[in-house]
Amino acid sequence: MTARLPTPVQDTATLLRARNLVQTYHARGGRRVQALSDVSFDLRRGETLGVVGESGSGKSTLARALMALPAPQSGSVDFDGVPLAQARGAALRALRRRMQMVFQDPMSSLNPGQRILDIVQMPLVVAGEGGAAERRARAAQALADVGLDAGVVGKRRPWELSGGQCQRVSIARALVLRPQLLVCDEPVSALDVSVQAQVLNLLEDAKAAHGLTLLFISHDLGVVRSVSDRVMVMYLGKVCELAPAGSLYRAPRHPYTATLLASVPSPDPARRLLRPALAHGETPSPLDVPSGCRFRTRCARASERCAREAPALQACADAPGHAVACHHPLPLS
16 A cells, blocks of 8 residues: 655655655575565655664665665655656766765775775765865865864774774765765664764764754664654564654554564663563564564554555654554554
């Protein structure tokens, strides 16, 4: 069924629009894994949209589909009103300068044989912007913007830096082209807690300084809450819930979202015991997803209808901006 999302306040507020994205991968034995299934959402200018879900929910596949790495098997992605599927050659290259990505593993995303200053200025070289001196100056400034001194780290290679420094380099490389959209795929998951806070603060500062729009992917609900304006919850390639961060954390409507929030450790054991059990069992294999609602095999509220009919993502009449894909959504509390 086609998703019916809350209507944006105004169309010009939307920077990126994804509609009915499907991405399928081939597995051994001729089987297929549908990593994305009918995913639709809007990303508004200047906002941070957090994307959460368990491993295998399709978060990283979504990030790569939006960046056409590779393009989705079906569906459409429009960036600033331009369909990416129709952009070719110079037009596509111009669009990609405005869309950059920070990958999950900072060490593997940087060329170990290149020096840091060369890594950061490489996007400028590929884009053909400026002369050699200007590119070096812009790369040095990008490093300074993320708290690194080009005079100290510029001639080093990635393996000579810490994980947190490498992630800062990755962010500098993404920002050097002055993009409008920054897609962050688990940018702090491989870092220590203290370094995570530094990188999150850095992203917030970069967003404010450059007017960035962020798609922030993480499995850590605490991190997502601290940085996101809205949150989208995914399960086995489907969008379960999409809502303003405060609304979703205060009153989740999908049983899966409530289950994720209940799994967050609480310092009060008594409070944790009072949380209702809304799910049981383990996540099914993506090679053999359940019929109808994909969460039904674990859901305490599942009915026969859930097995027959896949729920569409629909706006909640009693919660502005809140959408849920569930036949039996949780009541507003």
